[in-house]
Amino acid sequence: xxxxxxxxxxxxxxxxxxxxxxxxxxxxxxxxxxxxxxxxxxxxxxxxxxxxxxxxxxxxxxxxxxxxxxxxxxxxxxxxxxxxxxxxxxxxxxxxxxxxxxxxxxxxxxxxxxxxxxxxxxxxxxxxxxxxxxxxxxxxxxxxxxxxxxxxxxxxxxxxxxxxxxxxxxxxxxxxxxxxxxxxxxxxxxxxxxxxxxxxxxxxxxxxxxxxxxxxxxxxxxxxxxxxxxxxxxxxxxxxxxxxxxxxxxxxxxxxxxxxxxxxxxxxxxxxxxxxxxxxxxxxxxx
Amino acid sequence: xxxxxxxxxxxxxxxxxxxxxxxxxxxxxxxxxxxxxxxxxxxxxxxxxxxxxxxxxxxxxxxxxxxxxxxxxxxxxxxxxxxxxxxxxxxxxxxxxxxxxxxxxxxxxxxxxxxxxxxxxxxxxxxxxxxxxxxxxxxxxxxxxxxxxxxxxxxxxxxxxxxxxxxxxxxxxxxxxxxxxxxxxxxxxxxxxxxxxxxxxxxxxxxxxxxxxxxxxxxxxxxxxxxxxxxxxxxxxxxxxxxxxxxxxxxxxxxxxxxxxxxxxxxxxxxxxxxxxxxxxxxxxxxxxxxxx
Numbered sequence: 001x002x003x004x005x006x007x008x009x010x011x012x013x014x015x016x017x018x019x020x021x022x023x024x025x026x027x028x029x030x031x032x033x034x035x036x037x038x039x040x041x042x043x044x045x046x047x048x049x050x051x052x053x054x055x056x057x058x059x060x061x062x063x064x065x066x067x068x069x070x071x072x073x074x075x076x077x078x079x080x081x082x083x084x085x086x087x088x089x090x091x092x093x094x095x096x097x098x099x100x101x102x103x104x105x106x107x108x109x110x111x112x113x114x115x116x117x118x119x120x121x122x123x124x125x126x127x128x129x130x131x132x133x134x135x136x137x138x139x140x141x142x143x144x145x146x147x148x149x150x151x152x153x154x155x156x157x158x159x160x161x162x163x164x165x166x167x168x169x170x171x172x173x174x175x176x177x178x179x180x181x182x183x184x185x186x187x188x189x190x191x192x193x194x195x196x197x198x199x200x201x202x203x204x205x206x207x208x209x210x211x212x213x214x215x216x217x218x219x220x221x222x223x224x225x226x227x228x229x230x231x232x233x234x235x236x237x238x239x240x241x242x243x244x245x246x247x248x249x250x251x252x253x254x255x256x257x258x259x260x261x262x263x264x265x266x267x268x269x270x271x272x273x274x275x276x277x278x279x280x281x282x283x284x285x286x287x
Numbered sequence: 288x289x290x291x292x293x294x295x296x297x298x299x300x301x302x303x304x305x306x307x308x309x310x311x312x313x314x315x316x317x318x319x320x321x322x323x324x325x326x327x328x329x330x331x332x333x334x335x336x337x338x339x340x341x342x343x344x345x346x347x348x349x350x351x352x353x354x355x356x357x358x359x360x361x362x363x364x365x366x367x368x369x370x371x372x373x374x375x376x377x378x379x380x381x382x383x384x385x386x387x388x389x390x391x392x393x394x395x396x397x398x399x400x401x402x403x404x405x406x407x408x409x410x411x412x413x414x415x416x417x418x419x420x421x422x423x424x425x426x427x428x429x430x431x432x433x434x435x436x437x438x439x440x441x442x443x444x445x446x447x448x449x450x451x452x453x454x455x456x457x458x459x460x461x462x463x464x465x466x467x468x469x470x471x472x473x474x475x476x477x478x479x480x481x482x483x484x485x486x487x488x489x490x491x492x493x494x495x496x497x498x499x500x501x502x503x504x505x506x507x508x509x510x511x512x513x514x515x516x517x518x519x520x521x522x523x524x525x526x527x528x529x530x531x532x533x534x535x536x537x538x539x540x541x542x543x544x545x546x547x548x549x550x551x552x553x554x555x556x557x558x559x560x561x562x563x564x565x566x567x568x569x570x571x572x573x574x575x576x577x578x579x580x
Contacts, residue, residue, distance in 0.1 A: 002484060006385050013378055017395060017456060023420055024409050039423050097306035104303035108296035120307070123315045124569070127513065127561040129534060130554045133541055134318035134325065137332065157310025188299040217402040219516045224542065235404040239520060242408065252412050259405045266400040274393040281396075281460045 021263065028052065028257035032068025035252060051257035055241075068251050072244045073229070076261045079237040084265065086151060086222070086233055087215040093156045095208045099200070101158065102166030103192050107178070117167070123160040136224050146228035154221070162207055169203040170196065206280040209273055216266060234262045325551035332545055343552035353553060355528060356536040359443065363532060364511045366447035371507060374451060375458035376500075380488055382459070383466040392463070395456035403453065407520030410449045411436065436521055439529040446517055446530060453517075454510075458503060465499030466492060498571065505568040509561055533557050 022042070027035075028051050030044040038045050054064035057075035065071045104110075105117045135154050144150030173196065181191045197204070219235045226232060232240070241258055245251040270277065326343055328336035347353050378395065382388075398406065413420050414435040422432040435445040469492065477487050493500075515534040518524065524531035524539070531539075537557065541550035 003385065006381050009377075010381050010385065010391075013381075014391070014394060016452070017398060020409055020413055020452070021397070023413060027412065035418055039418060039420070093306075097310070100303045101307035104296075104300045108300040108303065110295065110297045110300040113300075116304075116308075120311055123311065123319075125562045125565040126315065126319055127509075127558050129513065129537055130322050130558040131315060131318040133537075133547060133551055133554060134321035135314055136541075137321070137547070138313075138318065140332075154310075154314040157314070158307040160311075160315070163307060188296055188303070192303070213400055216400075217404075217516075219402065219404050219519070220538070235402045235516075238402075238404045238408060242520065250412075252415075252418065255408055256412060259408050262405045263401050267397070270393055270397060270400060274396075275389050278389055278392045278396060278460065281457070281464060 024256050024263075025260050027253055028260045030253055032251070032253040051253045052261070055254055055258045055261065067253075069254055070244050070246070070251060074237070074241060074254075074258070076234070076237065076258050079232050079234045080261060080265065082148075082231055083216060083234040085148065086218075087212045089148075089152050090155050090215045091208045091211040094158060094162055094211055095204055098158055098162035098207070099166050099197065099204060100192070101163050102168075103170050103196055105163070105167045106170035106173075107196075108188055117163075120158075120160050121164055124164070132221065132224075139225055145225055146231060148226075148231050151222050151226045151231060151233075155215070159211075162211070165207055166200075166203065169200055173199055205273075205276060209269070209277055210280065212269070213266065213277075238262060322551050322554060325548050326555045327552075328548045330547040330551075332547055336548065339548070343549050346549065347552050347556065352528065352531075353536060356531050356533050359528070359530065360512060360514075360532040360534075363443055363447055363514060363530075364508065366444055367450055367511050367514075368504070368507055370447065371451045371455050371458055372504060374455040375462055375503075378455065378459035379462035379466055380492060382463050383492070384484065392460055396460060397456070398453045399457035401453070403450075403516035404520050406449060406453045407517040410445075410452070411521045414445060437526055439526045442522055442526055442529045446514075446521065449521075450511075450514065450517055454507070458507060461503050462496065462499065465496050465503075468499075469495045502568065502571045505564055505571060509564050509568065512557070512561060512564070 026042065026044060029047045029049070030038060031046055031048050031050065034044065034046065050059070050063075050067045053059050054067055054069050055074050055076045057073065057077070059067070061071050064074075101120075105113060131154075139145060139150040139153060142150070144153065177195055177199070178191050181195050186194065217235065218233070219239070222233045223236050223239060227236060227240070238255070238258055241255060242250065245255065325336055327338060327340060329339045329342075330336035382391065412418075414422070416422060416432050416434045416437060421435070426432055434441065436442050473491050473495075474487055477491060482490070513534055514532055515538065518530050518532060518535055519538075522530045524535050533553065534557070537550050537553045540546045540553065
């Protein structure tokens with residue numbers, strides 16, 4: 001009895017979680033002209049793919065206009081590719097560089113080690129908005145506005161959290177394998193590449209996935225630095241799309257088609273690495 | 288350990304650390320100093336910053352828009368953290384007592400994976416006064432269309448609700464992970480003694496979850512104070528400043544009015560609030576690992 005009640009509440013919560021996504025897809029499949037009359041029912045009366053086609057720039061300007069578009073050039077295939085490149089670059093390099101530093105802080109011996117580590121960790125207390133304004137000025141002065149280099153610059157080399165997280169992990173690795181490798185004549189590099197990295201696949205993937213998700217959601221920084229069409233990310237493109245759409249009568253079918261496209265890659269991520277992602281959400285430090 | 292003589296990996300360490308040290312110096316250290324410097328200058332991004340002493344701070348303290356934005360932010364934080372924490376606790380406790388399903392957990396995580404911009408757009412559409420699904424539903428039930436995002440009194444609660452939808456599942460999973468650390472036999476024993484679910488939640492789950500709950504709360508608070516994306520997409524600070532939170536205020540000063548110095552002073556203020564919260568977080572992080580590990 002109690003379990004039935006519990007499951008009922010849970011079912012309501014799942015419906016509230018999932019339904020908005022369904023309505024997004026449903027709207028994307030509805031012809032723009034039908035929005036006023038066809039607004040009940042789980043499926044549109046005359047499903048169409050035209051909204052997806054026009055936000056992927058697969059239609060002519062006239063066709064897009066006829067289907068409810070503003071006529072502005074929109075190509076979400078390109079924006080998604082940009083976002084994938086952006087996330088891939090940041091996740092791959094940030095994870096590698098932070099693993100190197102984390103390993104050095106955990107295992108190597110050099111003067112000033114703990115002091116340098118403490119300084120880096122203290123940056124966790126500096127909120128992004130504080131460094132955002134000067135970083136924008138810096139990237140602008142370097143002439144990197146509207147370039148991928150400018151967009152990834154602040155996060156591709158490190159985040160204090162990733163250094164902290166990976167150092168904690170390397171500290172927990174058993175030392176004996178590494179000691180044996182030293183006796184075999186391996187230097188720090190050899191041990192790092194051949195032993196420490198392969199032993200830490202789990203945490204490396206965890207931090208890589210988490211970084212990817214946050215990078216996928218990034219909005220303010222890429223909006224400031226990468227508004228240009230060429231390197232525009234999905235999130236920025238959605239914002240620009242909304243701005244181009246008339247305030248009184250937004251292009252909802254097109255916007256929902258574009259929104260759906262922005263969800264597809266993370267939904268795929270959830271399907272393929274969902275288990276690891278779900279299990280990595282753990283603050284208690286057991287993994 | 289075989290090597291008792293002090294090893295010195297100075298040269299190797301340097302190569303291990305170069306990328307991170309460079310990234311830290313250029314994009315954390317240097318801008319932090321520059322940000323503090325901007326806050327005592329008049330700077331419009333053209334020309335060079337001109338030192339003006341404490342003028343920006345003086346102006347800030349007398350700026351009613353700034354105080355309003357601070358108030359609006361706190362109002363949002365209270366609404367969002369309140370609803371999000373209660374809901375997340377409920378979901379986590381339900382999952383903890385009902386199932387270990389990974390599919391269910393992944394489903395609840397979905398809104399968190401989606402960009403805030405998409406979440407904002409999606410709910411802007413669902414809450415649209417004329418065509419939105421929610422208002423369609425309300426009209427069917429005989430309650431007139433409600434301007435969720437256009438009514439000054441409703442806009443902030445609506446945005447808090449939107450972000451609760453986006454983050455409650457994620458928060459619930461963090462709390463759930465904490466609940467998994469609680470030994471199962473405690474529940475079995477209580478059950479034999481005839482305790483109900485609510486009693487077990489109050490006497491076992493909540494007290495033993497406290498370190499994790501405190502940590503999750505502080506992390507959510509820090510995130511909540513930095514709300515920006517959802518507002519930038521849906522209301523842009525409107526109606527009449529009812530949703531102009533601190534982050535949006537700073538953004539407008541910097542990039543709409545090009546008052547970099549003034550914006551930096553406001554950012555220093557927000558940084559102080561967040562700095563205190565983060566310091567608390569790091570304390571709790573140490574406390575929670577030693578308690579439960």
